[in-house]
Amino acid sequence: MTRTKAVAWAGGASYLLMVGLLVGGAPRASDTVHGVGALLAVSLLVGVLRRMPLLALALALFGSTAVVVGTPSSLHASLAAGYQGQFLSYLAVDVVLGFIVATRARGASIVAVSVSFTVQLLVIGVFARGDNLTVNGVIALLAMSGSCIAGLLGRERREHAVALRAQEVAEAVTAERLRIARELHDMVAHSIGIIAIQAGVGSRVIQTQPAEAREALRAIEATSREALSGLRRTLVSLRQAERDVTASKQSPLAPAPGLADLERLAATTTDAGVRVEVHRSGKQRPLPADIDLSAYRIVQEALTNVVRHAGTGSCRVAIGYGDEELSVEVVDEGRGATGDGSTHGFGLVGMRERVGLLGGHLSTGPRPEGGFRVAARLPLPAPVAVPVEAR
Structure with a gap:
């Protein structure tokens, strides 16, 4: 368990390091390269996502926002026509968000969706202008909605599987x-x-x-x-699951x-x-x-x-x-x-x-x-x- 936790924290630290390299180490790369790089870097958060999904969401939001805000061309490119590629990094946030909706309680899921929605729209509103604002806002909304729907479907499937297992156990107990x-x-x-x-x-x-x-x-x-x-x-025979070393001392049972x-x-x-x-x-x-x-x-x-x-x-x-x-x-x-x-x-x-x-x-x-x-x-x-x- 300690080793798994150490691997998760190492993944989180590596993710932050990769985001720093993307923002400060490749200033001349295009916006799309920065966005795709941040999207791929989120794979380092798998360990954190399994243990602490909300922390993984916070890290993904921080990293994606840092890529958008820290890209040197953001302030200038936001005024030009076209789609800002650095916003692709928020797709990583949507993936984490879908996992939270599928696996966590409804209250935690609502908070996660609200925070993610607010952060993404604020950043897009600041760094997009004119038609870009509408296009990027719609894309972000559709991506977030798709991840939430996928999470809800995953939750329903898991709950259905749990119900089926419970029914199978009940039927097995009744049959026995x-x-x-x-x-x-x-x-x-x-x-x-x-x-x-x-x-x-x-x-x-x-x-x-x-x-x-x-x-x-x-x-x-x-x-x-x-x-x-x-x-x-x-x-x-009903106690076979509870047999221990003393079973060998018992007298042999007659065959059925x-x-x-x-x-x-x-x-x-x-x-x-x-x-x-x-x-x-x-x-x-x-x-x-x-x-x-x-x-x-x-x-x-x-x-x-x-x-x-x-x-x-x-x-x-x-x-x-x-x-x-x-x-x-x-x-x-x-x-x-x-x-x-x-x-x-x-x-x-x-x-x-x-x-x-x-x-x-x-x-x-x-x-x-x-x-x-x-x-x-x-x-x-x-x-x-x-x-x-x-x-």
């Missing part, structure tokens, strides 16, 4: 909240449903069938541990569930009183993590609804590995339900969101022959072709 809500719902709802059913079974048979009660308690313990593991994995865990999910559901048949078709292969997790959560939520609402003792899960898509289907022969799933909370809504994010299709609703059907089709990425070297 929905993702966390879906994950927690799909994970916790299934586990709590199984625990509730097993607890009911255990309370009914604890006096007459102690062995069955012990099995129910073991199922409650296993399901609770699984739910706690899932919650811990989710909470730790996927279709490879369907048999374990089916066994848990069977313990809750609903026998699950799992059928797989097609060429089984590793899937992208998001598709694998989403397919598992769809099956999990569908089985949770079967246990809670279907009133049946069995259901069927079919997983089809196609060339271009993965199909997931859960079918039961229970009493059915409404197609929108509004009475079941956010389960089907979460399914639709998951499938929609992956560009797939979800179909849910009662079956004509009875029961309920959940079917999802998730597109799979095209396999990467491995080039074969020619021999």
Whole structure:
């Protein structure tokens, strides 16, 4: 930071030195040469402009006015016909002015425009006569107006970009909240449903069938541990940005569930009183993590609804590995339900969101022959072709 500040001050000093050379070191040069020289010299103020725009404007005004006033031919040429080239130096002031309008507060911009306008018109009024006064005044006014309009457009563009970034951040936060809500719902709802059913079974048979009660308690313990593991994995993933050296001392987290865990999910559901048949078709292969997790959560939520609402003792899960898509289907022969799933909370809504994010299709609703059907089709990425070297 100190080095940048030193470079900025060095640029400001160099600008003043160049203005002095233009005024006193080249007395025989034409007015246009002096004006263009002052216009080019303002590039030395870039460092000052970035750190202190108002100071840069003051330096540019001082230098440009010095070029106009200090040029030896100014007093004589101002009375002649034609355009005074030394007034070109004020274009540098207009460039600085446009930057101030684009980046500074409106109050500071108004003060800068007022001061610049006053100084330029006073100097032009003193050193221009007759038609030159009108021509140079109009040119100065147009140049200043153009720089202010460019600054305003730059300000609007920057403010629009800031608003877009804020909107993108808000949308990203909302999407992440929905993702966390879906994950927690799909994970916790299934586990709590199984625990509730097993607890009911255990309370009914604890006096007459102690062995069955012990099995129910073991199922409650296993399901609770699984739910706690899932919650811990989710909470730790939310804290990944805040991880420090102590993260290496934590116990390793269990991987996210996927279709490879369907048999374990089916066994848990069977313990809750609903026998699950799992059928797989097609060429089984590793899937992208998001598709694998989403397919598992769809099956999990569908089985949770079967246990809670279907009133049946069995259901069927079919997983089809196609060339271009993965199909997931859960079918039961229970009493059915409404197609929108509004009475079941956010389960089907979460399914639709998951499938929609992956560009797939979800179909849910009662079956004509009875029961309920959940079917999802998730597109799979095209396999990467491995080039074969020619021999």
